[in-house]
Amino acid sequence: MKKTDLICTHCEKIFPISDIYPRCDNCNEPLEVKKVTKGTIKKGNPLNQTILERYEDFFPFKGIEKGICLNEGFTPLVASASLAAELGVRTIYLKNETENPTWSFKDRGTLTGIQHAVRLGYKKIGTVSSGNMAASMAAYGAKAGLKTFILVSADLPPEKLNPIAIYDPALIRVQGDYGNLYYESLTIGKKEGIYFINSDVPFRVEGSKTIAFELCEQLNFAVPDYMVVPTSSGGNLRGIIKGFEEFKLCGLIDRMPRIVCAQASGCAAIYTAQKKNHERISRVENPDTIAHAIENPLPPSGNEILRKLRANDWISVAVTDKEIIHAQRRLAGEGIFGQPASAVPLAAVRQLTGQGVIGSDASVVLLISGSGLKYTAAFERHDLQISDCRIEDLGEFMK
Numbered sequence: 195m196k197k198t199d200l201i202c203t204h205c206e207k208i209f210p211i212s213d214i215y216p217r218c219d220n221c222n223e224p225l226e227v228k229k230v231t232k233g234t235i236k237k238g239n240p241l242n243q244t245i246l247e248r249y250e251d252f253f254p255f256k257g258i259e260k261g262i263c264l265n266e267g268f269t270p271l272v273a274s275a276s277l278a279a280e281l282g283v284r285t286i287y288l289k290n291e292t293e294n295p296t297w298s299f300k301d302r303g304t305l306t307g308i309q310h311a312v313r314l315g316y317k318k319i320g321t322v323s324s325g326n327m328a329a330s331m332a333a334y335g336a337k338a339g340l341k342t343f344i345l346v347s348a349d350l351p352p353e354k355l356n357p358i359a360i361y362d363p364a365l366i367r368v369q370g371d372y373g374n375l376y377y378e379s380l381t382i383g384k385k386e387g388i389y390f391i392n393s394d395v396p397f398r399v400e401g402s403k404t405i406a407f408e409l410c411e412q413l414n415f416a417v418p419d420y421m422v423v424p425t426s427s428g429g430n431l432r433g434i435i436k437g438f439e440e441f442k443l444c445g446l447i448d449r450m451p452r453i454v455c456a457q458a459s460g461c462a463a464i465y466t467a468q469k470k471n472h473e474r475i476s477r478v479e480n481p482d483t484i485a486h487a488i489e490n491p492l493p494p495s496g497n498e499i500l501r502k503l504r505a506n507d508w509i510s511v512a513v514t515d516k517e518i519i520h521a522q523r524r525l526a527g528e529g530i531f532g533q534p535a536s537a538v539p540l541a542a543v544r545q546l547t548g549q550g551v552i553g554s555d556a557s558v559v560l561l562i563s564g565s566g567l568k569y570t571a572a573f574e575r576h577d578l579q580i581s582d583c584r585i586e587d588l589g590e591f592m593k
Contacts, residue, residue, distance in 0.1 A: 195313055196254040200225040200396055203432075203498045211254060212314055215384060216395040224429075224495050226396050227254060229436065231443045235411070240268055245302065245404045246309065252407070252440055253400060259312055262338045264295040266305055267404050271412040271559075274528050277540075281547045285557040287418070289409060290530055291564065296333050298326035298564035299405065299430060303398030304334045307391035317341060318388040322375045324350055325487050326564050327393060332361035343388060345379055347372040353571060373477065373491050394429030394495040402433020403440065409559060410441055417447050419556040422454040422539035424563050425464060425510075426488035428495030431455060434561075435502060451559070455499055455510040456542035458483035458535075462512035464496050468503055469510075475500060484515045484572060487535035487564060509551065513541035519575045522566070531566035 200209040204223035216225055233251030240248055245267035246258045270290045278286040291299035304327070311319050320343035321331040328344045335342030342363040346355070350367060359365050368375055376392055383390040391398055410417065417438070423431045431453070441447045457465045460483030463475040475496035481489050493499070503510055513521075521537035521544070539560035546552045566572065583591040 196256055198228050198254045201228050203495075204501070214310075214314070214316075214389050214395075215380060216392070217380070224394055224396075224432075224498055226432070226436065227400055229443060230440045233440070233444045235407075235446070245408075246305070249404060249407050252403065252437075253306065255309055255313065259309055259338075262308055262312065262334065263305060264301065264334065264337060266294050266301040268408060269293045271409065272528070272530070277524075277528065281543060282554050283543075283547060283552060283556045283558055284554065285418075286543075287413075287557075287559045288525075288528065288530060288562050289405065289559055290562045291405070292530070292532060292536070292562060292566075296326070296330045297568060298330065299402065299561070300326045300330035300564075301334070301401075302404050303401030303429070303433070304330040304391065306401035307389075307395060307397040308334050308338055308340070310397040311340070311389040311391070312338065314389070316387070316389040318343065318386070320345065320379060320383060320388045320390045322346075322379050322390070322392055324372075325354055325568055328354075328358045328365075329361075329568075331391060332358050332363040332365075335363060336361045345375055347375075351571075353569075357568075376494055392494075393427035393490075394432065394493075399429050399433040399436060402430045403437035405430075405561070406434045406437025407441065410438075410447055415447055416557075417449050418451045418559045420454055420543075420552060420558045421451040421561075422456055422542055422558060423561045424485070424488050424535045424538040425455045425457055425499065426490040426493060426535075428464065428493045428499040430563070431499055432495050432502075450506070453502070453506070453508040454539070454542060454546070455503060455508070456538045457510065457512050458485040458488055458518065458538060459512040459514050460485075461489045461491060462510075463491065463493055464499050464503075465510040465512040467496070467500050472500075483518075483534075484575065485518055485534040485538055486569065487533055488538065509546070511542040511545055513538055513545060515575075517541040517544070519572070522572065523576060525562070526566075530562055532562045533564045533566050533568045534572050536562045536564055536566070 202218035461481035521540040
C-alpha cells in the first residue's frame with residue numbers, strides 16, 4: 195500500500211490504512227481514505243486498462259491484482275435530447291451503471307474493497323445486503339477464490355436469493371433487526387477475521403470515485419451543473435463527491451457539480467433531516483417503498499451526507515412510488531431498463547424542474563444505478579400490453 199491514512203469524516207481523527215473497521219472509535223462516524231491532492235489520469239487506451247490502472251494515482255495500491263477484475267466500469271454516458279426537451283433543461287445524460295458485470299454500480303466498490311482485503315492477507319470477506327451488493331460480492335469473491343459470507347434478511351424472496359446463491363457463497367438469512375446487522379457484522383468480522391466490505395466502508399467509497407472520474411472524461415472535463423444520485427447508505431454518493439473533489443484538487447476540473455441526493459419518500463432519512471434542519475438523521479420507522487435498493491432506514495453515512503449537503507447548499511429530494519414507477523417506464527422509453535431505485539433520479543429532476551429549482555440552461559447527469567432485472571416484481575405495477583393472434587390472421591392484425 196502507498197503511504198497514506200484513513201481519516202474520520204467528522205472529527206478528523208487519523209487511523210492506519212490497514213484498519214478494516216470503518217467507523218471512528220471517537221465519534222462513530224465513517225472513515226475515508228485521505229484525499230489525493232496530486233495525481234493525473236494514466237495515458238493510453240482505456241479499452242486496454244482496468245479502472246484501477248487508468249486512475250492508479252488516485253488509489254493507495256502499489257500495483258494491481260488484475261486477476262480479481264471483471265472489466266467493471268467504463269460504463270456508457272447516454273445523452274437524451276427527448277428527456278431534456280420534456281423536462282425543459284439544456285442537456286440530460288444517463289450514466290448507465292447497469293452495464294457493470296453484475297448489473298450495478300456496486301462492482302466498482304467491490305473491486306477496490308477486495309483489492310484491499312487481498313493486500314492485507316484476508317482469506318474471508320463478507321457483506322450485509324439484500325440485493326446489488328450481495329450479488330456483486332458473491333461474484334467477485336468467487337473470482338478471487340475467497341470464502342465469502344453474504345448476510346441477508348430472513349424474508350428475502352427467492353427472486354433475489356438465487357442470483358446470489360449461484361456464485362456459491364455462504365449465504366445466510368438472518369432473523370432479527372436487519373437495521374442492526376450492519377454493525378453486528380463489523381463486530382463479528384473483527385473477531386473472526388472476516389473483512390466485511392459493507393455499503394459505505396472506506397474502500398467501497400474509493401471504488402465509487404471512478405464514476406465521477408469517468409464522467410469528467412466523458413464530458414471532456416466540462417463538469418455538469420447537477421449530479422443526481424439515488425441514495426441509500428450514502429456510501430456511493432460519498433464516493434462520487436470525493437471523486438469530483440480529488441479531480442478539482444489535482445487541477446483536472448475547476449468546479450464541483452451541484453449534488454442532488456435523491457431518495458424514496460417511503461424511506462428518506464437524509465431528506466427528512468435536511469428538510470427539518472436537524473443536525474443528525476433519525477431512523478425511519480416502518481420504511482415502505484418499491485425502491486428496495488435504497489430502502490435503508492438508518493443510512494450509516496447519512497450524517498456525513500447531511501453535513502455535505504448543508505456545507506455546500508446542495509439538495510435532497512424525496513419522490514413517491516407513483517413517481518418512481520412513472521420514471522421507470524419513461525427510462526424504458528429511452529431504451530434503459532433500470533430497477534426502481536434507478537428511476538428515482540429522473541423522478542427527482544422532474545420534481546425540481548417543476549419547482550423551478552433546476553433552470554432551463556442546466557446540464558444534468560442522472561445515475562442509473564442498477565438493472566431492472568434485479569427486481570422483476572416491479573412489472574406488476576406497470577400496465578404492460580401483450581397481444582395474441584393466430585398466424586393466419588397476423589397480416590390483417592398488424593394493420
